Amino acid sequence: MTSLQRMAGALLCAGGVLTLAGCDAGAARGAGRSEVQAGAAEPSGSRERAPVAIARGRVDVDGGLLRLSLGATGIAQAVPVREGQRVTKGQVILQLDDRAARAELRTSQAQLQAARARMQASQGRLEPLRVMADRLRQAAQAGAGQEHLADEALQRLEQARADVAVASAEVQVAQGLHDQARARLAQLTLRAPEEGALIQLDAHAGVTVQPDRPVAVLLPHRRLIVRAEVNETFVGTLRPGMRAIVQTDGEATARELPAARLARLSQVFATSRLQEDNQRGPVRAVDCILEFETEPQARVGQIVRVSIYE
Template sequence: MNSLTHRFAVVCSLAALAIAALPACSPADGAVPAPSASASASSAAEARYVAMARGRVDVPGGLLRVPSPQRGLIQRWAVEPGDAVRKGQVLAQIDAREARLALEQAQAEQAHAAAQLDASRARLPALRTRMERLQQAQKAGAGSGQAGDDARAAVIDAEQEQAVQRTALAIVRQRVAQASQALSAATIHAPVAGRVVKRTAEVGEFVDAYAVLLNLLPEGPRIVRADLNESLVTRVKPGMRAEVVSVAEGSAVHGAHVLSIGEVFGPPGAPDTSGGETIVDARVVECLLQLDDPELRVGQRVLVRFLPSQPAK
């Protein structure tokens, strides 16, 4: 029994020593833990930039909405979404049967008016000759005054009729020009070179005049419209370099340079509410940047990181 009692006492003593040593292994009261490696890297990365702003990719002038110059049925499409088009290339054809009939009718009226004017011009020299002959005979006492007056009246009537016919011919020519323009407008051409993004109607559908037929992405450099916070405006200058990364991907870095900074403050163009927070009464100014490459798509949300200006050498 004495041996067992002695062993139990030794075990209890060792356990007490282990419990007493535990506080020495824990951090001292009030000690600040060292920053993590990821937090340090993030702070160092932010220190490289003079400002950051959210934005969206665009093209100068934005997407081009191509309208229909006149109302009518879509007869055929010459392009599909995604097709690259040249300036002046045919995009679509509106049913032009009415416009063609109107042009043919106007051309027939023009030919009729021109024929009437030609006939009147052909009669006028003979009438003038007769009038002059009668006037000479009257002066010589061989003719009557009434015949001379009648000849002079006939010339005046012919001249007035010819003036009316010239006016009528000019009006008909205007109708021909309008009908020809309407016929030409039935064929929709690309106003600029670019790529077809979307068609808004199908073959056989009726469209009103000036209704949008398709959206066209013009060729040209990609730009970024960034919402620069009012507290950061003085840090950014035209010509500064910047890094642009996609908000969705965030891996690939695209170079850009600042084109201009707006003069008017306003609300953000595309506020970011993905985090569930809304900034009240935020004021930003639009900052335009031109991308070095066209890899990003129009409308894509991006983060712009402005780099410090390089010192002059």
């Protein structure tokens, strides 16, 4: 082999080494970029610390649903609303037959007016009798009148004062009866205690309504909260103000609701209604209330899963 051939072979070998080195450097740079991109794509939630407690709960309205009932028995005369309708405070939901109650109210009003008239008449007789009694007493003291006439005038004045006291008492009694009749009339009308939506209405015209039996359920227009049940083993780690992640439970795809904060914890233990250990039986839990930072798109009664963090 000539020296020229040996030199050409050496140059070829050197070129191959440089090519391999360039490929290795390029691969290393590509791997580095891939690692950076993978790190940037990693969700922030995976770097969160583990929750101090996990609980199940239900979406509820602050203060709960309002179950409305009447305080009297009667026949429904009118139901001017329908189920699902939004109502304003004071709006009539159900009206019972009130003809007898209105007649009673008119009677009590007449009795009150008569009692007031008697009291005014009794008060009107007081002043003339007082003036007459004073004159006769002065005349008797001056020796210009008879003593027994002054005594009789004083007795008539005292009797008139007693009549005024009786008339005043009669007015008070009549006023009380009138107030009672007005209250009984008001019991025959069911009104919305506040703004909200009627989610249930169990009455229609012509049916007999019993007292203290709910005939309507009102979803008040208030903020939504979460009532969660925290297992007794986690209670010691919780305090108001902790943040929480709330996710729907039971849907085909879990959906995260707005961030929430732990507002308060119950002071007593209760048997869990959402959790059950088949091995040990009923689970003791403490109810807690979580408040959303923004209004969620959720329905009252929806089951959720709550993760509470420091």
